[in-house]
Amino acid sequence: MKSHTKYLTLNIPERMGFVNITSDVDKAVKESGVKEGLCLVNSMHITSSVFINDDERGLHEDYKRWLEWLAPYDPSPTKYHHNRTGEDNGDAHHKRQVMGREVVVAITKGKLDFGTWEQIFYGEFDGRRDKRVLIKIIGE
Numbered sequence: 668m669k670s671h672t673k674y675l676t677l678n679i680p681e682r683m684g685f686v687n688i689t690s691d692v693d694k695a696v697k698e699s700g701v702k703e704g705l706c707l708v709n710s711m712h713i714t715s716s717v718f719i720n721d722d723e724r725g726l727h728e729d730y731k732r733w734l735e736w737l738a739p740y741d742p743s744p745t746k747y748h749h750n751r752t753g754e755d756n757g758d759a760h761h762k763r764q765v766m767g768r769e770v771v772v773a774i775t776k777g778k779l780d781f782g783t784w785e786q787i788f789y790g791e792f793d794g795r796r797d798k799r800v801l802i803k804i805i806g807e
Contacts, residue, residue: 671804674711679794682740683762685727686789688800689715692772693779694804702777704806709769711801714759714793716766722786734762734792754792759793768789775807 673695677686690710710717721727738761744750747757770787773780779787789800 668702668807669699669701670804671695671701671802673698673802675789675800675802676797677789677791677800678728678797679791681736681791682792683803684778684791684794685729685763686787686791687722687786688779689722689779689786690804692787694724696774696777696779696804699806700756700805701774701777701804701806704774706772706774706804707801708772708787709801709803710763710789710798712798714763714791715742715798716763716790716792717769718766718788718790719770719785720788723782723786730766730790734765737765738762747765752768756793766792774804 675688675691692706696706708717738757738758741747742750742755749757751761
């Protein structure tokens with residue numbers, strides 16, 4: 668059994684944004700030499716996400732609007748109790764919870780085994796600083 672680990676560092680200048688990281692994950696799979704196995708990709712921060720969906724600009728805009736509707740940004744301690752700790756990102760924690768922490772993709776014949784249109788994205792909900800994404804590949 669082989670194992671390969673890679674870290675990505677992302678810094679999104681806005682509070683919320685999405686980045687297609689599929690090519691980075693593809694590269695890590697190739698580096699690993701794994702032909703049959705699994706690839707875990709997860710955000711290593713509690714206000715960001717990794718998810719799979721279509722790389723379509725309108726869909727991403729819809730996500731931003733929907734997430735803002737579900738958990739609107741409000742730095743005051745009135746809306747989110749978390750902000751009573753001196754933070755201003757209570758909304759970002761909720762957005763991450765909805766979008767998820769990680770994805771697992773099968774590796775078949777040395778490639779990510781996706782369905783039609785599937786891509787891997789990093790979702791940021793409290794940007795403007797470095798955050799890490801873990802890529803962990805195991806298999807043979």
